[in-house]
Amino acid sequence: MNRKFVLSLSLATALSVGSIGSFVLAHDELGSDIIEKGTGPGYEAIESTIEGSQSFNWKEVAAVQIKEKDGKQNNTADVYVHKGFAYTGTHTKSGGEGGVRVWDVKNPSNPKEVALFADDIPGTWQEKVIVKRVNTEHFQGDLAVVSVQQLNRKAEGSVGGFLLYDVTNPYQPKKLGFWELDKRVTGTHELYLTEQGGKPYVLTANPYADYYTHGEQKDFQIVDVSNPASPQTIYQFDPRQLPEVPENFDGYNWTDSNGKQRAVFNHSTMADVNGKTAYLSFWDLGTIVLDLENPENPTYLGRTTFSATQQGSAHSAALAKGGNVLIETREVYNPTKPGYEHSYGYTRIFDIKDKTNPKLLSEFKTELVDDVQYGVTFANTVHDPKVHGNTLYLSHYGGGVRSVDITDPSNPVELGKYIPEKSNIWGVDVAGNYVYASDMGTGLKVLKLTNGEQ
Template identity: 65%
Template structure:
């Protein structure tokens, strides 16, 4: 890498100490959200609500004490002088890709940063920002792929409408060639029904020379009256011409009654629960998909034949628990499932008084996930401030035996899950007014995205950084994002 800066291969023990630090800080800029009054109070857009931490000082505890916040804030100002809010963060081959949220009318696209010098990330490109008017681009995933139609680094970007009544906007996802990160090139655009907001979260997976996107299109079933589904699998082997090959209809499950209307579910516990697809992910083998279906739980599919996936099983909840299955990650070679639950309303009648927390399952038998433990931070039971995103967990990432949680006001938490039945918090990074959206481990630095202030970089220099050859870190198959 340039400037004599060399990133070395990390030993597993070093990864554990370096892995936890990419949290974010929120600005006082208001974050716009999209209401879903016709769907009820269960639905709220990410970032809508207070979401501000109570911290007046930087907290570096446990494993985080050995980390340095070398790039504490990377705001991005558009050509018009305005700033977007920010979404998730991903990294690939020494470049960070950060999505943008809805502030100042969205259309912030994906910002690309060269991380040769982690203390001074250099923004080198922006893409997907001028393609579809009136939209925002929250989620981006990048992978190296090889198909009969395309060879290189492929990026998939979620596209969501700010206003479904805007005739010029359209939801779905964009595909870009980022083989040369300084010069991204648009390849294709997959469209979901105009009646829904678009594709919220998504996942890019490879099956040999075939490439698939698993798209989460919340309420597509509801808004299109069943014409399109919340969970769709799209073949993007030819990224110029993406093609939908399968959709999931929850009505096909025996436990879902025929009166299921694409959103409200008359659950066996007597409660009316919301069901929609919030997020998707796939294991490193490309064989099994884990789909966050809110109060239906995390649904597990065998997708080895992506035209005809097989539903295997799902996580379930006690009657007093809000489901709110938000995101998933895997550990121990895919034998352990991590489920985060984004409960933003801790005072909902008929349920426990608590924000969202993390659950850990044994899924050796994927048809029957078994709950091993639940992990809660000190924020979960702090409900005195009323409805806010501030205290709920958000996204999980796993590297080796360490679980990393982005936790809004709680910053980034590191949890030892070497014994999944007894998770133990071992580190905490909480910046001032924390509003951490996502976290990603890349070599010997930690990246995080903050809704208000964008990209954060935490770094620990290895003693051998001055050697010339940079190498990738060891990976035992448990890192769902250095693939996610």
Template identity: 60%
Template structure:
């Protein structure tokens, strides 16, 4: 009888990051220049635990980890960010290493075990920017019919007169030859659009934009959450912006960033991410410590606030991203807590919460999914201990399986057949893992590693000899 080591990965080794300059990545710090995205800082004397052992999810194996081509003229490589798939092509965003400007990388997955990089776009459009998020969907409007890509654009330095933030729109009907269509700019004062979502609403195409700190930097002239009509991608038009003061519990106790919440704590509030259901009827906005805020989007010029998730007094909010399950009756909320020893809160990295949202005015917490990573905090960790290793990041759902990207934890698969009792069923942890995003297609699971780029996971169909990474 074979021993099944598939789920019994253990911490058995240490991953040490090289000394780097502070990298702005997450989300709730203030300094003399204003709001920055987090300052996760690495030092060569800070050892970070890495998951070792199985590189597999149940019934999946690593089929490919292609070397990503260097596309910059200076010969330097960028780091990588999120990943999306559409019609057999992978779209990989890029992060800030070596000054950003990495654009979006396109890989042909016709042979998933041998992906071919076929194009790069958005890398030379706006200097001093980076391009984390890309969404690609088929669009059919009076002005455009084809495959449309929207790409988030964030400034490395908002004081750079040559840069600007917002999102780009590209025609990728022919993925080998992407064509630029338009650009939507958020207020110059902010860093730009961090995450976004593209949805069709009848014959209308909408982009939902998460532009963190726009409210704060512009003193309310622009907001963190915008609904933009891109039916004509060459002329994107802002339809509506969300003022958090319209939420009853917030009111005037909000200065564009901090909120004096009812639990007596001063909490950060900004829009990190947003998704919609398949028909563009409802928007789910990850507003950090305000929770996941739900809107009726059926009239995109006048969305209606419905409700939001709430947190226990000892929980850092950190509502980072969301996904839907069970016919859109279940909401998955991931919380990116990268400072697990923050004063006044539980000692824990970020974990996942699952809600019943059949009544969208009153989300009901069903369960919290935690792993061995959640409380794996070194005894001698400083109060501001912050690493890539142990917080959950992004969620994706396929059927009754939830896939979570977990930085150095790789990808974790969770059975949510019963959302009240989520159960881990497998992990995939590549070498020197730093997994930013995960995407689920009917034929494969994609992961994006910040250091090495795309990973392709395929079904092994019971063939234990398919890869030496399969342990059963």
């Protein structure tokens, strides 16, 4: 089978566009070489290490900056597409509070920003938004859940958690409720909206909650949002139930079997299509797999592991092959950490037919991963994954957007890429024949497969 034919079968697959904005992430703020998203100096300087724009097999059909709000230009965070509308979160530039932007993308070559919501909690930023159709006794319609994080945990009036909105009419979002975390916790970073047995649940990643609250609240919580006006926490995960984690674990510091000090916190979470299995990106503990058959009492199944010289940094996850393959992206922002391989973060692919024993099938690296720029963080690391059919889509910050053929998960093959001149791609999503990418500096990008034609 020739390559062009593979491309045409795999939907849309590679890209080239971009720009840069201020860069502030949400990670390990407690370690000596890690800074939490939303805090710390130096992020404005991060941009692609590639000179000029590059692409193959993708073409940019639209590029639109988000509108200024109150005379300030925020920067863009993640992107999610639902029923002809794209939802982009916002990051911390110009003081945060940029809310979620709604785009009418029924004509993908002409996106129109039509609404703004979730900007009502002072001193916060709104990174992640997930939208799904919900039908319960209390609410019927399209429900949006939005992560909320504080820029400064000591600031008066700010608080983290997640917001719930009715976006059945995307032009007029209506606030339904707010799930609030302890003030000591920065907030909910990445989150996921799933459904099981007719009930909608939000799976939350609240980095350092366990550490900051001395175990009173946990990094992973399950929240029943059947009544969006009154979300109810039904479960919190304690990593101390893992045999590798001691009972005196302080919520953050963990010594692995090689005697290395590791960082443990929940960065992201997602579930399979049936809401029966959850995947927690627990940084140096790897991707933790939980059985959610009983959401009020999940069962630990297994986790991914790392070699002694690999930084863990399990950042986000996606599923492929009917849930039998796990994609794990690793966001390594310090590629020269002593005692570890000198490399930016790259993608790992696992066979998880036996979820108690994930088996590594392959590792996918771009040409940038081993091009270590000393003193430069984030530029070449992978970020978030999405899967559509047999194609894996990766947002790669300075590396733009990459599309990868995973028909054979043990042999991933790059199909295309899209890198703007000053690329800073945060998120990526797929709808129909189009790929939607959020560039921190310049807003929403829409890409289409070219089959090699420029």
